[in-house]
Amino acid sequence: GEDVEQSLFLSVREGDSSVINCTYTDSSSTYLYWYKQEPGAGLQLLTYIFSNMDMKQDQRLTVLLNKKDKHLSLRIADTQTGDSAIYFCADHRSGGYQKVTFGTGTKLQVIP
Amino acid sequence: NAGVTQTPKFQVLKTGQSMTLQCAQDMNHNSMYWYRQDPGMGLRLIYYSASEGTTDKGEVPNGYNVSRLNKREFSLRLESAAPSQTSVYFCASSASDRGAGNTIYFGEGSWLTVV
Numbered sequence: 001g002e003d004v005e006q007s008l009f010l011s012v013r014e015g016d017s018s019v020i021n022c023t024y025t026d027s028s029s030t031y032l033y034w035y036k037q038e039p040g041a042g043l044q045l046l047t048y049i050f051s052n053m054d055m056k057q058d059q060r061l062t063v064l065l066n067k068k069d070k071h072l073s074l075r076i077a078d079t080q081t082g083d084s085a086i087y088f089c090a091d092h093r094s095g096g097y098q099k100v101t102f103g104t105g106t107k108l109q110v111i112p
Numbered sequence: 113n114a115g116v117t118q119t120p121k122f123q124v125l126k127t128g129q130s131m132t133l134q135c136a137q138d139m140n141h142n143s144m145y146w147y148r149q150d151p152g153m154g155l156r157l158i159y160y161s162a163s164e165g166t167t168d169k170g171e172v173p174n175g176y177n178v179s180r181l182n183k184r185e186f187s188l189r190l191e192s193a194a195p196s197q198t199s200v201y202f203c204a205s206s207a208s209d210r211g212a213g214n215t216i217y218f219g220e221g222s223w224l225t226v227v
Binding site: 004008040041042043044045088100101102103104105 | 152153154202215216219220
C-alpha cells in the first residue's frame with residue numbers, strides 16, 4: 001500500500017530554522033501537502049506543492065520536493081513558539097480527495 | 113465564521129453502546145469526510161461523501177455507518193462501540209473531491225473513549 005512517513009518529534013530553539021522531513025512511496029502523487037495541528041484543534045492547510053515543482057516558498061515556509069527520492073521537506077525560518085504544533089505531510093494521488101494519505105505527524109517543540 | 117462544526121467534543125461509551133457523531137459545515141461544500149486519528153498512525157479515512165446523496169467507504173470503514181443528511185450535514189454512527197474505536201474523530205469538508213489545492217477544512221475533533 002501507499003505510505004507516508006515522518007519522524008515523530010523535532011525540537012528546535014526559538015529563532016533557529018526547523019526542517020521537517022517526509023517520505024512517500026506512491027510515484028503517482030500529484031500534490032503534496034503540509035498541514036499544521038495545534039493542540040485540541042483540527043488540521044489546517046499550511047501549503048501544498050505540485051509534483052512537477054521542486055520548491056515553493058511562502059513567507060517563512062519553504063517546501064522542497066525531491067521527486068526522484070520521493071522526499072518532501074518543510075523548512076520554517078526563524079521558528080517561533082507559536083509554531084509549536086504537529087505537522088502532517090499528506091500526498092494526493094490522482095482520483096480525488098478520498099486518495100489523500102496522511103503521514104503520522106511530526107511534533108515540533110520550540111524552546112524559548 | 114463557524115466552518116466545520118462537530119459534536120460532541122468528548123464522549124465516553126461502554127462497549128456495545130451506540131452513538132452518532134454529528135457534523136455540519138456552513139461553506140456550501142460538496143464533499144465531506146470522516147477521519148480518525150490514532151497515535152503514530154496519522155489520519156485514516158473512514159467514510160467520505162463526494163456530493164450530497166453519495167457515500168463511499170474509506171480506508172477503515174468497519175464498525176461505522178454514515179449518513180449524508182443534506183448538503184450541510186454528515187453524521188458518523190457507531191452501532192456497537194468497541195474499545196478499538198477509542199480515537200479522535202475529525203469531520204472535514206472541501207468544495208469538491210478533486211482538484212488542485214482544493215483545501216480540506218477540518219472540524220476541531222471529537223474525543224471518543226470506549227471502555
